[in-house]
Amino acid sequence: MVDRTVVRPPQPPRKVPMRRLAVFLASSHGHDPAYAELATVVGTDLARRGIGLVYGGGRTGLMGVLADAALKAGGEVVGVIPRSMIEREWAHEGVTELVVCDTMHERKAIMADRADAFAALPGGLGTLEEIFEVWSWRQLGFHAKPVGLLDAGGFWTPLLAALRSISATGLLAAPTLDDLAxxxxxPGLLEALEERLRDTHRPAHGA
Structure with a gap:
């Protein structure tokens, strides 16, 4: 009897393209010009890589710098902003698509729906609130999209030290902390985020 079993060679992980990245960052410039320089580099590089930008829709501060850089480089820029902020003339009217919503909750939900992954650049209270919420959503299983911090110049290093301290108490699971890119x-952050995307879409053993 002839054994007709087909032995399949190991398959490399399927590459999952990142179509859009949601970026959270400050609506002010901060004291260090390096923050604006970073936002310019990120916006430009995302456009050159063909990765669309999803952000909070503002025209001021680092948000405006990021959007302008991506647009100048020919990238897609999707802004999501509550109606009340448009009434205060905070909206960037030159983006590829401006999505208007009613509340901050809707804003974050729409951004999460439009993006394949999330990243935080230098920012304050709003940036922290946004990145922690999508991270907690991932930890709870509400979505499988990776989350990361762009720690340029060590901006997020104090926060990471605090998170490690919390993890040491047993109140933040080590795998959850390790999951944060x-x-x-x-380039390093995109590589880490895309690796997590590939893990999410990797076929089950024997598939």
Missing amino acids: VAPDL
Whole structure:
């Protein structure tokens, strides 16, 4: 009897393209010009890589710098902004698509729906709230999209130290902390985020 069993060679992980990245960052410039320089580099590089930008829709501060850089480089820029902020003339009217919503909750939900992954650049309270919410959503299983911090110049290093301290108490699971992608530059962060995307879409054993 002839054994007709087909032995399949190991298949490399399927590459999952990142079509859009949601970026959270400050609506002010901060004191260090390096923050605006970073936002310019990120916006430009995302456009050159063909990765669309999803952001909070503002025209001021680092948000505006990021959007302008991506647009100048020919990238797609999707802004999501509550109606009340448009009434205060905070909206960027030159983006590829401006999505208007009613509340901050809707804003974050729409951004999460439009993006394949999330990243935080230098920012304050709003940036922290946004990145922690999507991270907690991932930990709870509400989505499988990776989350990361762009730790350029060590901006997020104090926060990471605090998170490690919390993890040491047993109140933040080590795998959850390890799941957070962290890199000092955009190429490194994109690589870490895309690796997590591939893990999410990797076929089950024997498939």
